[in-house]
Amino acid sequence: MPSTRPTLAPNAIERLSRARGDLRMGVPVVMTGDGRAMLVVAVEALEPERLAALRALGQPELALTARRAETLKTPAYDGDIARVLVPEGMGVEWLRALADPADDLRVPLKGPLRALRDGSSDLHRAALQLVKSAHLLPAALLVPVAHGLALAEENSLTLLPLVEIMPELARMSPLHPVVNARLPMQAAQAGRVHIFRPEDGGEEHYAIEIGRPDRSQPVLARLHSACFTGDVLGSLKCDCGPQLRAALAQMGEEGAGVLLYLNQEGRGIGLANKMRAYSLQDQGFDTVEANHRLGFEDDERDFRIGAGILRKMGFSAVRLLTNNPKKMAMMESCGIAVAERVPLKVGLTAQNAGYLATKAAKSGHLL
Numbered sequence: 001m002p003s004t005r006p007t008l009a010p011n012a013i014e015r016l017s018r019a020r021g022d023l024r025m026g027v028p029v030v031m032t033g034d035g036r037a038m039l040v041v042a043v044e045a046l047e048p049e050r051l052a053a054l055r056a057l058g059q060p061e062l063a064l065t066a067r068r069a070e071t072l073k074t075p076a077y078d079g080d081i082a083r084v085l086v087p088e089g090m091g092v093e094w095l096r097a098l099a100d101p102a103d104d105l106r107v108p109l110k111g112p113l114r115a116l117r118d119g120s121s122d123l124h125r126a127a128l129q130l131v132k133s134a135h136l137l138p139a140a141l142l143v144p145v146a147h148g149l150a151l152a153e154e155n156s157l158t159l160l161p162l163v164e165i166m167p168e169l170a171r172m173s174p175l176h177p178v179v180n181a182r183l184p185m186q187a188a189q190a191g192r193v194h195i196f197r198p199e200d201g202g203e204e205h206y207a208i209e210i211g212r213p214d215r216s217q218p219v220l221a222r223l224h225s226a227c228f229t230g231d232v233l234g235s236l237k238c239d240c241g242p243q244l245r246a247a248l249a250q251m252g253e254e255g256a257g258v259l260l261y262l263n264q265e266g267r268g269i270g271l272a273n274k275m276r277a278y279s280l281q282d283q284g285f286d287t288v289e290a291n292h293r294l295g296f297e298d299d300e301r302d303f304r305i306g307a308g309i310l311r312k313m314g315f316s317a318v319r320l321l322t323n324n325p326k327k328m329a330m331m332e333s334c335g336i337a338v339a340e341r342v343p344l345k346v347g348l349t350a351q352n353a354g355y356l357a358t359k360a361a362k363s364g365h366l367l
């Protein structure tokens, strides 16, 4: 009979959140599934001593996304990911060079690499998803071990059974309002900041409500993705800062609106990875190519978050301030009606003309 006692042990979501912290510190986690167990570490945070300890337990395999494998000219037999055998004697530097494209142009030949073809790649795929969600470079080292459960227990490692974590990785963590308070701003006296916190220990997101918008009418809305460089530093490489201020100004003028400030820095790859992308852009790659060379998709944001917050605030229809048709489609598919697209064209500089042209050419942004 199942116990009705409340449990003190962390559930799957809580263990996933803990695992993200572990991976960022270079601590291995144990993943189980398909009748086997594997130790998983993020290559970015791997130290030589840990690699030596892992090697003593089994033959390491490197999991990379197909995007990164393409740059490395390695076949991705599993479609979306590649599994590469880590030869004897190869250390953390070799692994980091495969994970990080910073020196690709200077040192183009890393191989020959032996990609694995047989066996299941489910654990590798889950490991990469987890490493990405920890905002690390998408490269994970996996070592098959015989007694995963015992190993986890003896070493206090986080245990992640695939059947438990896959549904959690796929779903959007519910967000809950924490607090809201009045904030008079230059753009609008009647401002109010709402804080939303996800259940999975992830980033909080903010909603800035201007005036008291009528919930029965489409609200003037902006889904703004965090851009530290543009919003705070006044970067000339993008148009985010001017877009943020123009959106608030228009809401102030109309007397009503809602701006979601979503902490999805760098289109969801995190600030460190965005800065890696900027380094690649200085080597001549455009914004999309840079993401791909790092092993990411063009856009890793989860737009369900924005729709979820709007719904929680009582909105079901928007006049969306955007030039990105994908945002409109995502809102509609998440049950938020887009009554109108309101263009937001501000902040063109000599330095961001190429960036904006690439968004129009490759990401479908409207000019």
Ligand SMILES: Nc1nc2c(ncn2[C@@H]2O[C@H](COP(=O)(O)OP(=O)(O)OP(=O)(O)O)[C@@H](O)[C@H]2O)c(=O)[nH]1
Residues within 6 Å of the ligand: 223, 224, 225, 226, 227, 228, 238, 239, 240, 243, 264, 265, 266, 267, 268, 269, 274, 277, 278, 287, 291, 321, 322, 323, 324, 327, 359, 365
């Ligand atoms: N990975 C990456 N992210 C970037 C880059 N430049 C800006 N960003 C991020 O892109 C996000 C803004 O997305 P945009 O594509 O400019 O705009 P959008 O929000 O999709 O579309 P609009 O609603 O039309 O502005 C922010 O999270 C920025 O941090 C870049 O070169 N690489």
Ligand SMILES: [Zn+2]
Residues within 6 Å of the ligand: 227, 229, 230, 231, 238, 239, 240, 241
């Ligand atoms: Zn920006």
